Amino acid sequence: MPRGCRAPARIAMAAALGSLRGLLLAAGPAARPARPRCCLPPPGTRLLRQSCRRPAGPQPGPEPGQGGLPEGVEYIPTRKKGKNPMKPVGVAWYSLYTRTRLGYLFYQRQVRKARERYPHGHSVSQPCCFSGVKILPIPVLSNNYSYLVIDTSSGRAAAIDPSDPLAVQAAIEKEGVMLEAIFCTHKHWDHSGGNAELCQQHSSCKVYGSALDSIPDLTNPLTDREKVSVGCLTFQALATPGHTVGHMVYVLDGEPFGGPPCLFSGDLLFLSGCGRLFEGSAETMLASLDLAMGLGEDTLLWPGHEYALECLTFASLLELDNPALDQKWRWVMQQRQEKRITCPSTLGEEQTYNPFLRTHRPELHTALGLRQGAGEHPNAFRARVLKEVRRRKDLYKAP
Numbered sequence: 001m002p003r004g005c006r007a008p009a010r011i012a013m014a015a016a017l018g019s020l021r022g023l024l025l026a027a028g029p030a031a032r033p034a035r036p037r038c039c040l041p042p043p044g045t046r047l048l049r050q051s052c053r054r055p056a057g058p059q060p061g062p063e064p065g066q067g068g069l070p071e072g073v074e075y076i077p078t079r080k081k082g083k084n085p086m087k088p089v090g091v092a093w094y095s096l097y098t099r100t101r102l103g104y105l106f107y108q109r110q111v112r113k114a115r116e117r118y119p120h121g122h123s124v125s126q127p128c129c130f131s132g133v134k135i136l137p138i139p140v141l142s143n144n145y146s147y148l149v150i151d152t153s154s155g156r157a158a159a160i161d162p163s164d165p166l167a168v169q170a171a172i173e174k175e176g177v178m179l180e181a182i183f184c185t186h187k188h189w190d191h192s193g194g195n196a197e198l199c200q201q202h203s204s205c206k207v208y209g210s211a212l213d214s215i216p217d218l219t220n221p222l223t224d225r226e227k228v229s230v231g232c233l234t235f236q237a238l239a240t241p242g243h244t245v246g247h248m249v250y251v252l253d254g255e256p257f258g259g260p261p262c263l264f265s266g267d268l269l270f271l272s273g274c275g276r277l278f279e280g281s282a283e284t285m286l287a288s289l290d291l292a293m294g295l296g297e298d299t300l301l302w303p304g305h306e307y308a309l310e311c312l313t314f315a316s317l318l319e320l321d322n323p324a325l326d327q328k329w330r331w332v333m334q335q336r337q338e339k340r341i342t343c344p345s346t347l348g349e350e351q352t353y354n355p356f357l358r359t360h361r362p363e364l365h366t367a368l369g370l371r372q373g374a375g376e377h378p379n380a381f382r383a384r385v386l387k388e389v390r391r392r393k394d395l396y397k398a399p
């Protein structure tokens with residue numbers, strides 16, 4: 001394994017960054033996290049409860065604590081020790097996880113441990129509502145999000161990636177809705193493990209996903225761009241390979257409700273991050289990310305994991321002077337101090353700080369020491385940039 005991420009220069013840079021943050025945080029009101037744009041209702045949208053509403057009253061500014069984080073805030077790591085996909089053992093582990101029963105047993109253990117550690121979920125969730133639609137993020141396992149999307153006029157609902165069936169069923173019962181569809185972004189157990197149990201409890205529920213991805217209990221395979229209605233809601237499936245060969249994202253059409261499009265991105269795209277390239281090339285992932293970005297800047301991003309703090313910290317090591325990134329980092333820090341969820345962001349916001357969406361930016365090229373070759377196609381160069389960012393992220397471990 002290359003040791004680039006542990007090089008003294010990188011450690012020094014991280015320390016310097018910590019000092020810079022200290023100065024910024026000590027600067028007082030100007031350094032306070034601003035209310036993110038994702039919380040502002042899009043034109044014509046009636047938000048009944050704002051998904052990222054800040055509590056009233058003065059907010060304590062974050063202060064540098066252990067490892068540069070305030071007390072009570074912890075990184076949610078994107079990978080555990082020994083699960084580095086860059087190492088042969090990581091490749092072997094991935095093969096066992098996806099192709100044998102060991103994967104399912106590992107998932108069951110994950111569920112058990114997470115229920116013990118987080119009896120009320122790893123994060124404090126808040127529903128996001130606009131006229132006729134309610135989106136309920138459900139924190140499951142140690143860092144996943146499932147979602148319950150409800151057509152409030154008919155009480156019909158769809159679940160996205162219901163990995164812990166107990167948590168999703170509890171939400172269904174609390175909301176008093178009928179589960180009509182499960183949309184599964186990909187085959188990994190932490191996104192699909194609850195399909196069977198929920199289908200047993202909801203006999204008319206269909207499971208949608210790509211036939212390319214061996215999704216457990218799949219009943220209705222979807223092709224690229226296919227649309228599915230659930231009550232008054234319309235979802236469109238988009239094939240977005242890269243993380244897995246059959247990865248799909250789902251886009252809820254917000255227009256009939258006067259709302260923005262909602263992207264349920266699974267492991268394609270996270271706040272300031274993207275999924276690992278387990279089953280695809282950087283070129284494939286770049287095309288999938290470009291496809292998602294075509295949905296428009298006001299699109300709300302609902303990712304499959306709570307990785308925001310770690311991903312933003314990593315991004316800030318690449319771009320030392322990006323005010324949008326610093327502002328989001330401070331806001332996310334505050335959210336995590338209160339164990340609050342950090343989604344949704346918007347695709348417009350993501351373009352300002354997510355390095356995987358900034359492969360065209362000269363400042364990122366300079367940070368990575370990459371230059372476009374003579375005659376190299378711009379997209380081929382962007383894929384090379386994406387590959388390098390991904391490589392560094394795979395090696396990165398939060399302090």
Ligand SMILES: [Zn+2]
Nearest residue numbers: 186188243267
């Ligand atoms: Zn995955």
